[in-house]
Amino acid sequence: MHAPVLHRDWVDDDFGVTALGSSYHNDWSRYTNDPIDHALSYLGPTGDPAFPILLIEDLRRLVFSPLSDEELGRLWGALGDPLGASPTFDGAERAWLHRLLEAVTRLAVKRGAREAQWAELPGCSPEPTDSVAAEHQRLIPEVLVMTGLLDRARDGDSGPALATRLAVEGCVTLVCPELGFRFLLHALDRFGCDLRMPDYTRLKNLSSAFGHGPFIVSAHRYLLG
Template identity: 50%
Template sequence: MHDPATHRDDTDFDFGVTALGSSFHGDWCLDVEHELDHVTNYLGPEGDPGGLVLLVEDLLRLRDSDLSGDELGLLWHATDPPLGGAPEIRGAERAWLDRLLSVVVPLARARGASEASCTTYLRCGPGATHPVVVEHRGLTAEVVELIGRLGQRAEGHSPLPRTREALVRCAETVCSELAFRFLLQAAGQYWSRLSPETYERLERLSAAFGHGPYVVSAIRYLVDEPHARP
């Protein structure tokens, strides 16, 4: 996500692929038979195309990246709700991203999104020169440092060290902003303990990425509040 001024309303809460992944609560299959039907229901039949364009951008960025299939799978499952529910994509990670695009792109186009917005995006890897991208790249080191602070108080879908490695690869080679959103999801999945100082850093970094006020507050419950002295 590299144009926060344009998409401000769509980024008040989590958005893009991280929000989609976390929407697969364990009971989604009670409403529909197929995971792509859930995607269609989740995205809804109408509305502004801005949020869909952000989702398309995430999906294209991941699909076209140098990340391995295993790394893509680790990132996808970092968004798993606490009781699980996200489709298992092992061995077909890029095919899964293409299947999602086959649903999301027509929806975005039907709502008025341009063809260019559904097929192109600002490159965010090393060597990118767009001013906004350069600004985001400047935040990569802090994202990586915060990934290193990711702890574990609950079982996750995958071993935490492997998830950390995939998050770092995403931050350094794909997009630091996207990796940041995956980090927030992973913190919730592993029930990672956050100090007030770490939470404040997450808030500042989120604001620097152009996010709205509720992207980070969704994991405020993980903060260890200081105990009042008697």
Template identity: 35%
Template sequence: MHDPIPSEPELCFDFGITGLGASYHGDWTLDAKDERDHITHLMAQSEGTRALLLLIEDVLRLKRSSLADSEINALWRLTDSSPHDGSPEIGNRVPQWLDDILSVVVPMAEKRGTAKASWSAVERCAQGPKTPESGPNDAVSHEHQMLVTEVADLIQGLKPRQEADISLKEAKGALQRCAETVCSELAFRFTVCAYSAFYARLSRDTYRHMEHISARFGHGPHVVGAVEYLID
């Protein structure tokens, strides 16, 4: 997410691919016939195209990254707040799953009047140092790179109180690689999910630091607020 707008409603709660993963709670099958149908119902609840574009951006960053399928699967599993809670198991069908998401949300965005150029230029976050010629997105990319170390500290600080669908080693490895090679903002949201997935210990100071980082990314108050219950 490289173009935050202050007080933007779509950024108030979790969004993009992390928000999608968390939306597959235990009773999603009551309202949808399959995984793709759930995405359609979820995105239909949003107005305009912003929520759609945020999801498309996340998916494209992952598709165009150097992350292995196993690493993307590990990140996806972290969006499930408790083991086997209902989130689709994508396993060895990572490319297909990412394409399935796009096959639903791209036509919806186009139907709402969004040009393909709105997402076709999405690139990796690491764009090098900021220069006088840098555009707005270059400046945001630079800011995201400046936050890689702080996100990495949160990743290494994970102290599980329960098991998740994947091991802690797999989770930390995938999160670290996402922060370093894809986007620290996207990795941060996956890290917040990881704290829930592992029911990790969270001190008040660490939570406040999370809030600070989240605000720098341009998130609304409830992205981090979702893990406030973990504070010791």
């Protein structure tokens, strides 16, 4: 997310690919035909195109990133149902994200968006091309420090948590630190990582620096030990 002034009304709560990915609850397949159908149902057929545009921006950054399918799978898995009900793509994560991007793009155009709104995204990591991306880039070291919280994963989850930590760090440094930060928050949930108040405060401060509203981090407050 690189336009906090334009998107201020849409980033109080989670948004983009992290919001969509976490919406595949354990009963999603009872009400929709497939993962794309669920995504379109979640977004709705009408309304302001701002939310789909934010999703398109996230998806374009991921699809055209240097991250491997395995890394993309780790990021997607950080958003999902810990009981395993979320859709998985077995090494075809980039192809899945590309299909999702195409479907959401068609929806956004139907809702009045213009391709010019996402045709040329500002460069982010590792070479920012606008002032907002450059400011986000300045936050990378602090986000990378916070990925260490994944070392507090539940017993038995240390291996997957480490692999997810590496994927998040790749997203932060090679794709977008703001997007990587949102994946980190969900990964902390996914692996039941205990937070202490200083950790929570640092996460809140980082979120504010990225231009988020008040609920992006507070949704994870229950992790406070």
